[in-house]
Amino acid sequence: MSEIIKLEDFKKVDIVVGKILFAEKVPETDKLLKLSVDFAEENPRTIVSGISLYFPDCSVLVGKKCMFVANLEPRIIRGIESQGMILAVSTPDGKFSLLEPNNEIPAGARAK
Numbered sequence: 001m002s003e004i005i006k007l008e009d010f011k012k013v014d015i016v017v018g019k020i021l022f023a024e025k026v027p028e029t030d031k032l033l034k035l036s037v038d039f040a041e042e043n044p045r046t047i048v049s050g051i052s053l054y055f056p057d058c059s060v061l062v063g064k065k066c067m068f069v070a071n072l073e074p075r076i077i078r079g080i081e082s083q084g085m086i087l088a089v090s091t092p093d094g095k096f097s098l099l100e101p102n103n104e105i106p107a108g109a110r111a112k
Helices: none
Strands: 015-025 033-038 045-049 065-069 075-077 080-082 088-090 096-098
Touching: 045 080
Parallel strands: none
Antiparallel strands: 015 033, 015 065, 033 045, 075 080, 088 096
């Protein structure tokens, strides 16, 4: 079981719907993809994620709306500034799924 956190700590996490505009493999890596994501802000954000093994053809991600943590401190990964984190689940036997909202929910919508 994970560490128990207080509700006040969880409320600090900004979970937002983002629409993936572009996806490409990060050169010289096996796991990393560079995503350009629309959060209904002035400019798209760059997100680097270790999901490449699940998407050999990363173009299938373009147009998908997924859930992201939008208020993580930016982090440099392989020379690329990542400005958030995509949310996904996996199982020990290799099943994997991105967390995707109902298609009617627009980019920029925030979890309550």
